[in-house]
Amino acid sequence: EAGVAQSPRYKIIEKRQSVAFWCNPISGHATLYWYQQILGQGPKLLIQFQNNGVVDDSQLPKDRFSAERLKGVDSTLKIQPAKLEDSAVYLCASSLRTGNGYTFGSGTRLTVV
Amino acid sequence: AQSVTQLGSHVSVSEGALVLLRCNYSSSVPPYLFWYVQYPNQGLQLLLKYTSAATLVKGINGFEAEFKKSETSFHLTKPSAHMSDAAEYFCAVSRASGTYKYIFGTGTRLKVLA
Numbered sequence: 001e002a003g004v005a006q007s008p009r010y011k012i013i014e015k016r017q018s019v020a021f022w023c024n025p026i027s028g029h030a031t032l033y034w035y036q037q038i039l040g041q042g043p044k045l046l047i048q049f050q051n052n053g054v055v056d057d058s059q060l061p062k063d064r065f066s067a068e069r070l071k072g073v074d075s076t077l078k079i080q081p082a083k084l085e086d087s088a089v090y091l092c093a094s095s096l097r098t099g100n101g102y103t104f105g106s107g108t109r110l111t112v113v
Numbered sequence: 114a115q116s117v118t119q120l121g122s123h124v125s126v127s128e129g130a131l132v133l134l135r136c137n138y139s140s141s142v143p144p145y146l147f148w149y150v151q152y153p154n155q156g157l158q159l160l161l162k163y164t165s166a167a168t169l170v171k172g173i174n175g176f177e178a179e180f181k182k183s184e185t186s187f188h189l190t191k192p193s194a195h196m197s198d199a200a201e202y203f204c205a206v207s208r209a210s211g212t213y214k215y216i217f218g219t220g221t222r223l224k225v226l227a
Contacts, residue, residue: 004156033214033215040219041219041220042117042203042205042217042218043157043215044217045214045215045216048214056214091156091157093156095213101162102157102159102215103159104149104156104157104158105156106154106155106156107155107156
C-alpha cells in the first residue's frame with residue numbers, strides 16, 4: 001500500500017511569512033495526526049482528526065497555526081505568521097484503528113530565518 | 114497524565130554487541146507502548162508495539178521489548194547490533210482507550226561502532 005505522502009519536503013521562509021503543509025494519509029485511514037518535532041526532541045502532537053472532525057487540538061498554537069481535513073481525506077497545516085521557534089520537522093501520521101500504531105510520512109522540514 | 118522517559122540520549126555499542134535502550138513510562142490508565150525508529154531525514158517507522166497481549170513483544174529487524182508493569186518499563190533490546198541499526202529510537206505511550214494520542218520520549222541516538 002502507498003504510504004503517507006507529505007509535501008513539500010523542505011521549506012525555508014522568513015519570519016512573519018505564512019506557510020502551508022499538505023498530507024495525504026493512507027487510503028481508508030480515518031485518523032490523521034500532525035506532529036511537530038523540534039531538533040533534539042521527540043515529536044509533539046499538534047492536532048488529531050477523526051475523519052474530518054477534530055479530536056484533540058489542545059497543543060495547537062491557535063493564534064498562528066490552523067489545520068483542516070476537508071472530506072476526511074487529505075489535510076493541510078498552516079502557519080501564519082511564522083516565528084523562528086517554528087523551525088522544526090512537521091510530521092503527518094495516520095492510523096486505521098486505534099492501538100494499531102501510526103504510519104508516519106517523511107515529514108516537512110521547515111526553517112524560519 | 115502520561116509521560117515517557119528515555120534514559121540516555123546517546124548510546125554507543127560495538128557491532129555484534131547487545132543493544133539495550135531504556136524506556137520508563139508513567140500512566141494512570143492501562144497503556145499502549147510503542148518503539149519507533151527514525152533514520153536521518155525520514156519519518157518514524159514502527160518497530161514494535163505492546164497492546165496488552167503478550168508482555169514480550171517481537172518486532173522488526175530483530176528487536177524486541179518486554180513490558181514490565183512492576184517496573185513501569187518497556188526497554189528495547191537486540192542481541193547483536195548491526196551497522197544499519199544506527200538511528201534515533203523513540204519510545205511512546207498512549208492510553209488503551211480514548212483519543213490514543215501518543216506521548217513520545219526525547220529519543221535515544223544509537224551509534225554502532227565497527
